[in-house]
Amino acid sequence: MIEYVTPYFRPPSEGNSFILQATIGCSHNQCTYCAMYRGEEQKFRARPMEEVKQIIDEAAGSGLIDDRVFIADGNALVLSQKKLVDIMGYLREKAAGLERIRMYANVGDIIRKGVENLKELKALGLDMVYIGFESGDDVVLERIKKGANFAETVKASKMLKEAGVMNSAMVLLGMGGVERSAEHAEATGKLLTACDPEYVGALSLQLRPGAPVYEEWKRGEFELPDKFRMIKELEILVENTELTDGYFFSNHISNYLPVKARFPGDKEEVLRKIRTVLES
């Protein structure tokens, strides 16, 4: 039996999915707010195909793979096209009821794949990828070493749309610190508008030991916006976000004001709710 390297992570919405740890860690592993894969044993590597097949065989044999699979860890789309096609093809062969496959993806990996490869993955079941946009402010993106800027994120999002793969975008309130709070919130809304993802998750930055930004905060080089400022950022973000038809969630445990909405229909109601809290 193949042991998974722990801890590993998945989006909350993948709670009912079989987690296939085809890679370990994150090939980028530089984002300054992220402490997820800093352990020595989590150093990025791809599992050999024989191991991946063994995991699938054992899980399928035990009835653990139902209709959903999430391929972990941090950015499984970094795998070569051939390997992803082999993995997804094998999954389909072994799990007859499989309906959807999802994974985290970095902007650079999406661009490197290109539309034709993405279409091939879509045909094999990839219906959505989760992307950490974090910010639309290029100054912030550079500071946090995201590895992608505004223009590249828009380019990747357009490629996903063309390939028919849904986009679930995560953004981080507070990531610009107090210093760039307003710029960060406004640019992030504009980025969401330009990318038009099907899902948006707005989380609040949490400072975690092990993440470089935590050290910056301890040295007094980074100031985390307070609760009021975080909610103000949410207001600016929503004001600047226009989605054709997308879900907007800000109901993570890290958030001060839970929002669960569908844009554009619910946008004005969400703004009313935020302003009521800000004025109270």
Ligand code: SF4
């Ligand atoms: S936030 Fe995502 S891309 Fe950045 S280091 Fe962490 S796992 Fe990797």
